[in-house]
Amino acid sequence: MTRRPRRNRQSEVIRNMVQENNLTMNDFILPVFIVEGQNQRIEIASMPGVNRFSIDTLLEEINSCVELGIKAFAPFGAIPENLKDKMATESHNPEGLYVRAIREIKKNFPDVVLMTDVAMDPYSSDGHDGIVMNGEILNDETLEVLGKMALAQAQAGADIVGPSDMMDGRVGHIRKVLDVNGFQKVGIMSYTAKYASAFYGPFRDALDSAPKSGDKKTYQMNTANSREALIEAALDTEEGADYLMVKPALSYLDIIKLLRDNSNLPIAAYNISGEYAMVKAAAQKGWIDGEKAMVEILMSIKRAGADIILTYFAKEFAQYLRK
Template sequence: MDHLTRRPRRNRKSEVIRNMVQENHVAVHDLIFPVFMMEGTNLAVEIASMPGIYRYSPDRLLEEIAQCVDLGIKTFAPFPQIDEGKKDRFASESKNPEGLYLRTIAEIKRNFPDVVLMTDVAMDPYSSDGHDGIVDNGEILNDATLEVLGQMALAQAQAGADIIGPSDMMDGRVAHIRQVLDSHAFTNVSIMSYTAKYASGFYGPFRDALGSAPKHGDKKTYQMNPANSREALIEAELDIAEGADFLMVKPALAYLDVIKLLKDNTNLPVAAYNISGEYAMVKAAAQNGWLDSEKIMLEVLLSMKRAGADVILTYFAKEFAQYMKK
């Protein structure tokens, strides 16, 4: 056998050396924890398709955030489950300062002024059609929807949002939201645009959590085709020009190439949304004894960092923070 001068295994021979040469690391401060709220008091209802994740009444959500803050989680992305009776085709409830979402955001900021809240700007949780835009004879109206999104973003900023997250995929929404925020002196409120949001089959558990599935049709005329990656660069170029502060790829696990594509071609921070279906399939396999949930969690989050994600929205955030604590 020829003499081996190069032996990569030397850098794997002990845990100390493996840690020393590790190229990518996930830290709690990299993570944003999506949380769900519902009307009521003293309620915590587990979402069947997302084991370990709950819808909370506002009082219990404050308790959950307190626990997470103690673990080092400082950024949250709240989402509301809105009563069907409060939905209409124009998402009017989204601008109600006494409504569940805005009221709870304000309460979180009063109790935890140092946490960062990334709010969701999209019509679907409040829409009687379940779509991210105004529906007219089956068509999703782009420009009319922008007016609703701008007012929704303004209402969220007034309630205390730190980062606005437009998740609707309407053309021009970043520019319109930026103009509305700036004209009302919210120049310090950031925008994390859902830049490359794909028409994915992984969203099912999230729609269960919110009761926000489309009542008819699908979202393929505004969410991206899973077959396309170069198109994400077009969306990124537009979002940057329109004033976005972060670019997001959603989903994450099946779109690691798109995360890398944005990271390699832009200079803004890139976020990855490790979404409900990605979380659910790990938990379902673990419940059946097929996978080790903790090991897979770590591997999944590392894969997103390796692809180039600076920020990860993940339902594993609390579990990861508990892992790091121990």
């Protein structure tokens, strides 16, 4: 035999020299959850190791993460039910929990990057990402609300806004609103290919944001489709997106690869709550090595072509790198 691939696997040094992909802390954005109150640090039962934080304890958590090398965060707000309405008006309240949290984080940590969430569902009494009228999700009317949200977040200090709603035309509308108001430097990371997945459950537990009726299949993508992702990517690019995201990540590695092969924009992938929870649950049962599974999953997302990975594992992975 003239070719023996095992020669390049025979020692750790050689394996490291020929390794094709590497993970660093520059690859990650850590999602964090915010609640009202003081001194709150409440573990989410369906996401072991992940907490809801009040703003004061969130600042402490971010400080510990920054010391580990985490430089980017994606905050999500858990809004009290009494503040939710059909038009999600709390979403752009300058004194609301979410906008206040953005201001406080940027005031205390001006060098971290904040990627914010632009979607109605955490603030909507209907639990949907758009305005609901007679059982239908209204697309164009929803864009006005999304524009107000994005502007309020930019004014508070957001570096990147992340429209996660999947309404048609939202990237272009948000880009116009931001530019007209002088926020040309604020980027847009579009949730380009966001699928109607079964893996969102723990996230909805964290925010209490599940739809009150129906499902999200008229706006989130059909899990059977891949070519449709190219249509969404072309539209988002044309409308001014700075990054394209695939969500979820683990069940859609082919979509990450598809967008990587067909776009020159940075590709992000969201390693979502259900994917995280499965690893944690199996590890707690002793069925898998949780740390090794974490590394393998994150590497698979990177290998598929993701430049940026949103993951609840970011802090744990940072600690793993320091061993």
